Structures are given as C-alpha cells and as structure tokens.
Amino acid sequence: MDARFPLAAIAALFATSALAQTPTAELLKPPAGAQHFVIESTGGKHGDSWSWTLPDGTRLARETWNLRGQQWDQDSAGKPGKDGMPASLTIRGVSPSGDAGETFTVSGQAASWKSPTDAGKGAYARPAFYIPEGGPNDLNAWFLERLLAAPNHTLALLPSGVAKATKLTTAEAGQGAKKQTVTLWSISGLTPTPVTLWADAHDRFFGSTGVVAWLPEAYADDLKPLLKVQEAATAAEAPRIYKANVKVPAGPVAFTHVKMFDADGLKFVADQTVVVDKGVITAVGPAASTPAPKGAQVIDGEGKTLVPGLWDCHMHVGDDYTGPQELSLGVTSVRDPGNNNALTIDRRERTAKNELLFPHVYPSSLIDGKGPYTAQVANVATSQAEAIALVDKAKADGFVGIKFYGTFNPDWLPATIAEAHKLGAARPRPYPGRHPPGGRDQRRL
Secondary structure (H helix, E strand, C coil): CECCCCHHHHHHHHCCCCCCCCCHHHCCCCCCCCEEEEEEECCEEEEEEEEEECCCCCEEEEEEEEECCEEEEEEEEEEECCCCCEEEEEEEEEECCEECCEEEEEECCEEEEECCCCEEEEECCCCEEECCCCCCCHHHHHHHHHHHHCHHHEEEEECCCEEEEEEEEEEEECCHHHCEEEEEEEEECCCCCCEEEEECCCCCEEEECCCCEEEEHHHHHHHHHHHHHHHHHHHHHHHHHHHHHCCCCCCCEEEEEEEEEECCCCEEEEEEEEEEECCEEEEEEEHHHCCCCCCCEEEECCCCEECCCEEECCCCCCCCCHHHHHHHCCEEEEEECCCCHHHHHHHHHHHHCCCCCCCEEEEEEEEECCCCCCCCCCEECCCHHHHHHHHHHHHHCCCCEEEECCCCCHHHHHHHHHHHHHCCCECCCCCCCCCCCCCCEEEEC
16 A cells, blocks of 8 residues: 655665664654554464555555564565565664664665675576565565566575475455455475465465464454464375375384494494384494394495484474474474464374374473463463363373463462472473563473
8 A cells, every 4th residue: 555755754764774773763653554464373462563655666664563572673664676576675673682774775786785694795687585584574575475476486585595485275364345365375495494474366465374473453363264274284285295205114224334322321433233123223233243134224324423313402393394394404302392282282193193294292381371471372371270270281181391481470380380290290490591571480291
C-alpha cells in the first residue's frame, strides 16, 4: 500500500544510520493504513510489524517485539532497482545482540554491504537478492515476492548462494469475506534446512508460521490451523527423506584400521577395528587381531577417525528437517530443554515407525506462567494445581525432564518440585543462559 511521506525527510533519517546505533525513539513511525502484522506464538502475542510503500517505490518497515525479555526494535528502508531487487537497503535499531545497523548498495555492476558481523562487496551482473542479517519482516516479504516471480522460482542471492522455492500445500485462512486460499512454499538455500513461508493468490507474502509467527492482524487467529497444515506438509516429506538416506546393512559392518576415540579412557587409539551388528557394537580391538566377521561389510578407515555419536546438549528441535541436519554432523543424541510437547511426541512416534530420520531426543516439558515474557512453546499454568497436573502429564507422556521458566510463579515451585520428586525427578543442575524475571529451574524425571 502507498503512504505519503516526505522523501527528503526519509533520506535524511537514514543518511547517518551506519554511523551510530539509532535510538528507538528516532525509528520510523508507521502511518495510518500501514500493513500490520502481529508477531505471535502459541504462547501469546510478542509484538507488531508494519510495512508501507512510498510513491517512488521505497519500502519502509518498522518492527518491535519482545521474546522472553529479549527486545527487537528495528526499521528499514529499501529502494528497488529496475530488476525489482534491493538497489539500496538500510536497517536501523537494536536486537538482543546490540546494534542492528546494516546497509546494502548496488552501484553499476557492483554491490557492497555492511552488517553487524561482516562487510563485503561483489559483482552484480544479474538479478540477485541481498539477504540481510536482521531487519523487519517486510524484507522476508520482499524476498518471497521476488523469488516467486523468478524463473523456476530460483533466485541468486547475495552475499552468495541460490534460493529455490517448492510448493508444499495450500490452506484456507480467514472466515467469511476475509477467507482466502494461501500457499505454503518450502525455500532451500537460505539456511542449512528449508524455510517455509506462506503466499497469497497473487504470490505476495501472506505470513510465516513456526515457533514465532508473523501473520496479518486480521488473520492472527489463524496461527494454530495454519501451523497444523504446515506441520502435516513437512511431515509428509519425512518418509521420502528417510528412504533416500537410510541404508540398513544386511549384516555386520566392520570399520577397519581406524583411529578410535576411547570414550572410557578419554584417549585416541590407533589402528583399531570396530564391528557393529544390528545397531550394537559387538567387537572392538586392534585391527591385527580383530577380524571382520564373515560376510560383513568392510569400511576401510585407514587415515580416518571413528568417534561415538555426539551429543547436542542444548537443542530446541526446530522441525522435521532438524533430524537429518543433526545426524549429518554426527549428532545421534539430543537434549531438548523445551519444545512443543505435541510435536515432540509426534516425532518420537514417527521415528519409531521409521518414517522420520532423527537422533535420539531426550526432551524436557517446559512449564511457564502467563505474562508478557511467557516462553513461546510453553505449557502455561495459571494456578499451582495446573502446574502439578502438567508435571504429571509430562511424566505420563514420556518426558525425561521438567523446565520451569521465567514467568512461572515462584510460590508454586515447592509443590510442583515435590510432585516431580515424587515421580522420580533428580536434583536440578545449574541451567545456563539468560534468566528473565523469576529465573529458571530444571528437574530431570
């Protein structure tokens, strides 16, 4: 949508943005009629995002949100080039990491950029979209619109890479006169795992749904149904990924002549053979005296190192794609200190059915109170009785730990911890990380 803003004033506002952090009070103010997105999760609302367009095509945006006490306040101004891609972009404001100031410029056939963590320049010989480190959600909207307009939904990226969009499914959003069909796109090339975004019937950005969601104000109540459709669509991809990557050996597998890490002795041992059969290590010893069983698949490990599966001791599982990513890094066990309980249970069941490629997950159930800092995937308790019931349910559902979060009423802790102890919880260990008001406590069931 268009909004009337003095162009000279906008230019002046952003002229010195790269020189110093812009105070929040000096960030753009969204005009009446700006497109308004609600930033939310299943735990509640976290903030707001606005975007609007000037008569010359400059895209402006302002965003403010708080996640468990961490604050983002940013704005952006982006001028499209003749190819529709950003020809200039300025981001101002603050993120939990500090100054969010970032700039990007195309001049002739050269592009240059500067973010809070890097700076660089490169050739600009074909349409390419600069992927900023931060900034308001409108930059995601702009990117999706250009990607879907590109041939084969494939687009070059800056600083590097190529993005490709693949249609996953459609869904209905809204009720009555607001009802519309939206399309879920899976986008590869941005991060190690695909990113999903929703577009409307005109291939414009509609919203994003995940642990934190951005949805138009009029469709904020559609988070849960859209999230359910998204989860089903990504789950439908999981068996294909499993079949393409899992090869079950017909018999024993022998890794010969490897340098092996002895986890018990905390040392490396040279020239070893390790035999595995049906997921169990059946033999370990010097290669010279540990023969491979008859008919075994032999993997020559000369010059290579064999280590036990790694642990990721703090991983909030993101989605079905997290499993292949972790396994590709050698991670076979994950400690998830808080997530969407229903999704955790669902992934566990699909993994057991060989429908999902995933490491072993040892999950905690996250319990929080209700307030402005409520964790985005928390099981919310509004009374001590509800908190105790959530502890009981976590145990019944197979969770191995309980995590009480920052908005949880500390007066309820003695009774809920006593309940956890009654169910076999171990004493808590110190929990690293930021501590919102009220602190955190974790119990292992």
